[in-house]
Amino acid sequence: MADHDSEANRFSARASRYARVGANVGGVAARMAGAKLFGKGESPTNAAALAQALGGLKGPIMKVAQLLATVPDLLPPEYASELQKLQADAPPMGAAFVKRRMMAELGPDWQRRFGTFDLKPAAAASLGQVHRATGLDGTPFACKLQYPDMQSAVEADLKQLEVAFALHRRLSSWLDTREIAKEIGARVREELDYEREAKHAALYGAVLQDITEVRVPGIHTHLSTKRLLTLGWLDGERILNFAEEPIEIRNRLARAMFKAWWHPFSRAAVIHGDPHLGNYTVFSEENEARGINLLDYGCVRIFHPRFVGGVVDLYRGLLENDHARIVHAYEVWGFKNLNKELIEILNIWARFIYGPILEDRTRTVADGVKPGEYGRRQAFEVHQALKQRGPVTVPQEFVFMDRAAVGLGAVFLHLKSELNYHRLFETEIERFSLETLTERQSSALSAASLPLPA
Numbered sequence: 089m090a091d092h093d094s095e096a097n098r099f100s101a102r103a104s105r106y107a108r109v110g111a112n113v114g115g116v117a118a119r120m121a122g123a124k125l126f127g128k129g130e131s132p133t134n135a136a137a138l139a140q141a142l143g144g145l146k147g148p149i150m151k152v153a154q155l156l157a158t159v160p161d162l163l164p165p166e167y168a169s170e171l172q173k174l175q176a177d178a179p180p181m182g183a184a185f186v187k188r189r190m191m192a193e194l195g196p197d198w199q200r201r202f203g204t205f206d207l208k209p210a211a212a213a214s215l216g217q218v219h220r221a222t223g224l225d226g227t228p229f230a231c232k233l234q235y236p237d238m239q240s241a242v243e244a245d246l247k248q249l250e251v252a253f254a255l256h257r258r259l260s261s262w263l264d265t266r267e268i269a270k271e272i273g274a275r276v277r278e279e280l281d282y283e284r285e286a287k288h289a290a291l292y293g294a295v296l297q298d299i300t301e302v303r304v305p306g307i308h309t310h311l312s313t314k315r316l317l318t319l320g321w322l323d324g325e326r327i328l329n330f331a332e333e334p335i336e337i338r339n340r341l342a343r344a345m346f347k348a349w350w351h352p353f354s355r356a357a358v359i360h361g362d363p364h365l366g367n368y369t370v371f372s373e374e375n376e377a378r379g380i381n382l383l384d385y386g387c388v389r390i391f392h393p394r395f396v397g398g399v400v401d402l403y404r405g406l407l408e409n410d411h412a413r414i415v416h417a418y419e420v421w422g423f424k425n426l427n428k429e430l431i432e433i434l435n436i437w438a439r440f441i442y443g444p445i446l447e448d449r450t451r452t453v454a455d456g457v458k459p460g461e462y463g464r465r466q467a468f469e470v471h472q473a474l475k476q477r478g479p480v481t482v483p484q485e486f487v488f489m490d491r492a493a494v495g496l497g498a499v500f501l502h503l504k505s506e507l508n509y510h511r512l513f514e515t516e517i518e519r520f521s522l523e524t525l526t527e528r529q530s531s532a533l534s535a536a537s538l539p540l541p542a
Contacts, residue, residue: 180217181235183207189233193316201311205231211366215242215279215386220321228321229308230383238280238315246273264481271487275361279386282317284538288385289319291536292360295352301344301379302351303371322381324369330377331502337377341370342505344380346512349496354516356532357396357525357541361488362387363495389488390533392541393525394420399489400520403513406435406442414438422483430480433473440466441493444500444509453500453509 181189186207190198199205202221209217216234223229235241249272253265278284286307293304303322311318330341348368353359360367360382367384370377398420405413418426418434439446444453474480500507533540 180209180212181233186219186233189236190316193233193313194311202229216315221318223308229311230305230319230321231311232282232317232319234280234282234315242276242280246276249273264479266481267484268482268487271484274484275387275389275488278388281314282312283314285317285385285388286312286319287536287538288388291356291358291532291538292352292382292385292388294532294535295356295358296348296382299347299351301340302348303379303381305381305383322369322371322383324371324381327365327368327370327380327499328502330370331504333377335504335506338503339505339507341377341380342500342503342507343512345496345499346507346509347516348380348382349492350513350516353391353396353399354520355525356529357391357393358529358532359389359391359489359492360385360387361389361492363492363499365499387488389485390538390541391485391489393522393529395485395489396525397522400517402438403442403445403517406438407446421486424481429477433470433477433480436466436469436473441490441497444497445513446510448508448510450506450508452504452506453497 186209190205194201201224203224203226205221206219208219210220210230211218215238216232219231219233221229221231249269253269286309289304289307293306296302296304305319305322308318308320327341330337345363345368349360349363362384364384367382369381369383371379371381398417401413401420402417404410405417414435415426415431418431423430423434443455444451530540
């Protein structure tokens, strides 16, 4: 009984933190607005207050907070810096509560369906926690169990996101964030549906089946529901453990990461939108690192094939200085009211993102730029130019594509890899055609029981 009461108290405390965060964030937002309106600079105290308001939750709002930090100039540097210090780990569910959650998902005899099930979580994240288990035949499992009431918690978080974006639109006119908010909302809501995540994993398993340096866990649908996902357990180490290994090892892992992200994009118009360090590990054979385990499939974006066509067109346009092809790519992506000035501004960022794949030579991804300064100059130039020009609406589909590219670049920076990224990319888009991609995507999505993109 005492265990039950402590669990109830824990989750009522979680609920009270959710109730409190709105007031806390609102208060900090008001101080931010006041400082801007009266011409005052940002205060480190305000930044710490925002971090404290969000950090007390350690729930799904942390996912939103991480996304906020990726939008250029949405938050002042002091605020973004504080957000990056916050940990995404949620307070774990205790053993008694785990038992009740498992019973709710698989029925009263759920324990008989496993050989073993460790009630202590192996990892805790923003929406749920992962438990090690085995099947009746000894097969090792990773069981991801969602926290209770996450639907309402996520909706509360997204309302806070709307407040932040609305404030940003009032205080800064250079970036129209409405499509960004729409995209983040759609993807975060999808992450609540573990049945969909299982289909994403099946899709990746099929698309990457011939890529031996990338491993995708098997799916155990008979032990999965909308809020419980049972996958095969993949042993591995954190990629940062290999940052000082010989260059051959670091390059091997960087090539595996490149294929893990760009092969599914070029073959099925799908991308993993979150190259977060916790979403993959390194597997070894004969005591040597061989490749990447892709562990999490909640934040996956399925594109219409024409979006991939736009990516290829922009690449070819920049490579060949073909202005018409560059403009066509931006139009395909959904940028509106294009003119010469806006295209030149967009090209600053495009040349940064595409930089490593435009040069046919072996290089680091930053090419001499200090890791802490990677992308800062380009982001500043774009920011200043758009401030003078007026607002630009970032198309919804572009948001996670940009996030994936920047996140992947950060991995290559950590590894200090030296590769010919141009040739790696050329291999992925060799003989590219929209018709072939459309056929491949249709077949892959059908096999995974996923709908075609609108």
